[in-house]
Amino acid sequence: MRFAVPLARRNILADRRRLAISTLGVGLAVALILLLAGLWGGVLSGVSAYADRVGADLFVRQPGTMILTEGAVPLAAADAIRTIPGVEGADPVIARYVILDLHGTKEAVSVIGYRPGAMGGPWMLAAGRAVRTGGEIVMDENLGASHGIGLGDTLGLQGERFRVVGLSSGTATFAAGGFLFVSLEEAERLFGESRTATSLLVRASRPASVAEAIRRRTGLAVDPATAVAAGQREVYAGSLGRIVDLMILIAFAAGTLVVALTVYSAIADRLREYGIAKAIGARRRRLFRIVLGQTVVVSAVGTLVGFALYAVSSRVLVALRPQFPSSLSLEAAGGVVLSAGAMALLAAIVPTRRVARLDPASVYRG
Numbered sequence: 001m002r003f004a005v006p007l008a009r010r011n012i013l014a015d016r017r018r019l020a021i022s023t024l025g026v027g028l029a030v031a032l033i034l035l036l037a038g039l040w041g042g043v044l045s046g047v048s049a050y051a052d053r054v055g056a057d058l059f060v061r062q063p064g065t066m067i068l069t070e071g072a073v074p075l076a077a078a079d080a081i082r083t084i085p086g087v088e089g090a091d092p093v094i095a096r097y098v099i100l101d102l103h104g105t106k107e108a109v110s111v112i113g114y115r116p117g118a119m120g121g122p123w124m125l126a127a128g129r130a131v132r133t134g135g136e137i138v139m140d141e142n143l144g145a146s147h148g149i150g151l152g153d154t155l156g157l158q159g160e161r162f163r164v165v166g167l168s169s170g171t172a173t174f175a176a177g178g179f180l181f182v183s184l185e186e187a188e189r190l191f192g193e194s195r196t197a198t199s200l201l202v203r204a205s206r207p208a209s210v211a212e213a214i215r216r217r218t219g220l221a222v223d224p225a226t227a228v229a230a231g232q233r234e235v236y237a238g239s240l241g242r243i244v245d246l247m248i249l250i251a252f253a254a255g256t257l258v259v260a261l262t263v264y265s266a267i268a269d270r271l272r273e274y275g276i277a278k279a280i281g282a283r284r285r286r287l288f289r290i291v292l293g294q295t296v297v298v299s300a301v302g303t304l305v306g307f308a309l310y311a312v313s314s315r316v317l318v319a320l321r322p323q324f325p326s327s328l329s330l331e332a333a334g335g336v337v338l339s340a341g342a343m344a345l346l347a348a349i350v351p352t353r354r355v356a357r358l359d360p361a362s363v364y365r366g
Contacts, residue, residue, distance in 0.1 A: 019298070022262035026302025026343070029255030031309035033248050033336050038314055038326030040244045045327045046173035047236045048229035050095075050110070053123045053170065056201035058211055059228045060090075063221040065199075066235055068228070069095045069110065072196040077218045084213045086206045092197030093120035094187040098157065098180075102147045109143070110173070111157065111180045113187020119201040121181050127151055128166035134186050138166035140178030157182075158190045172325070252339055255302070259347035263294045292348045299344040303337065 045052075050068060051059065060081065062071030073092070081090040094113035099106055114120030116132050126141045128151045137155055144150060144167055154161045162182065171179040188194055202222075204210035211222040223231075314326040 018262065018265070019301075022258055022298055023302045023305055025258035026255050026298060026340075027305030027309055029251045029258065030303050030306025030336060030340060031313060032251040033255075033339060034306060034310035034328060034333070035313055035317075035326065036244055036248050036251070037332040037336065038310070038328035039324060040241070041327035041329055041332060042325035043240070044233050045325070048232045049171065049173065050112070050179065051225050051229035051232060054201065054225075055119055055123065055203065056225050057204050057207040058202040058214070059223050059225060060200035060202055060214060060218070061198075061221050061223070063219075065221065067232060069097050069198060071198055073198070073200055073220060075195055075197055077220060078197075078200050080217055081200065081202060081214055084210060084217065086204050086210045086213075087202060088205060089119060089201075089203040091115055091118040091120055091201050092184060093199055093201060094184060094191060094193055095198045096187070096191050100155075100157070102149075105147075107143065107147075109140075109178060109180050111182065111187065111190075113182050113184045113191075115184045119203065120184075122166065122168035122171060122179070124169040124171075126167045126169040128164070130166055131181060131183050132165075134183055135162055136165045136183070137162035138168050138181040139164055140171045140180070141167040141169055142172045143178045155180075160190070162186075252343065255299075255340075256343045256346050259295050259298045259302070259343055260350050262298050263291060263347060264351045288348070288352050291352045292344065294351075295344040295347045296341075299340045299347070303340040306336075306340075 060073060060077065062073055065071035075092055078090045078092055081087055091114065096111050098109055098111050100109055101107075112120060116130060121130050122138050125138070128138070131138055137157065139149065139155060144164065149155060149164060151164055151167065153164050155164055156162075157180065166181075168179065168181065173179075182190075184197075200220075202210065202214070207224060211224070214220065214222045310328075314328075317324055318326060
């Protein structure tokens with residue numbers, strides 16, 4: 001490649017304006033892929049936020065339950081579970097979806113009822129405190145900011161008024177307005193529950209053995225928090241994930257076409273040089289390496305531009321729309337880099353075929 005890469009670099013740099021335009025085009029495609037991957041990561045993080053962050057090792061639920069707001073578990077089961085060796089805590093929660101009407105806007109929220117001081121409440125507070133008694137509520141800070149509701153204000157829920165005593169952080173979700181937290185007693189009254197909870201949150205020193213003991217003693221379903229989180233993501237994100245994948249594929253195709261067109265036009269401008277190279281014995285493999293070198297240069301520079309554009313655009317998006325957090329994992333970032341490499345390989349196909357079919361005699365006749 002020592003011969004191929006300098007020649008490829010020289011051909012690409014010969015028209016710096018075209019290089020700038022093409023790298024910007026690739027950068028926009030890469031930035032779009034990164035932004036979609038980051039937003040998708042944020043969506044998945046929000047969908048499974050409760051199971052991931054509430055602090056429980058195990059979720060005890062009614063068999064066949066798919067989501068957190070389904071099912072009914074007897075409250076008496078919590079007392080039985082607490083007697084099992086290795087159990088450090090077993091706390092009931094009631095979870096329900098509710099549609100709020102805030103300033104003429106419908107907001108879907110998840111209402112969580114929990115015992116103050118026990119598991120199940122907000123895992124991070126941006127301001128204020130957790131609920132201590134009836135008539136109090138903790139709401140997501142972004143939801144509050146969107147509707148001008150702060151500490152000390154009141155919030156209507158199920159026809160009743162609650163005083164906002166805390167604003168939670170990290171409790172926003174893509175598909176809903178976030179989480180609201182009230183006391184378990186309030187949730188029982190609001191939703192007509194008295195002897196059952198949606199699920200029991202269990203903290204255990206030996207989760208695997210404790211889970212088996214709970215199943216034998218209660219006959220209820222017991223799942224690790226990681227499994228519950230994965231189930232939430234699968235239920236809520238399945239169809240949307242296919243749409244995101246399609247959008248990423250379109251962005252990938254656009255980036256590939258930009259690279260291919262840039263390199264193809266660069267080759268067309270210097271077709272005589274390639275004809276001379278073939279005439280003096282340059283093999284197809286060497287010509288392919290020259291073309292590939294050009295696509296690699298454009299893809300690499302475009303990828304760097306794409307990461308820079310993503311860094312700016314993701315921060316702007318979060319600042320303007322906090323409900324759309326971007327969470328880009330190292331795995332996703334590595335996948336984008338590999339995608340850029342695939343762009344270079346695919347983009348080299350058409351220009352290489354043009355060079356391979358070139359008749360050296362034709363450049364002399366021209």
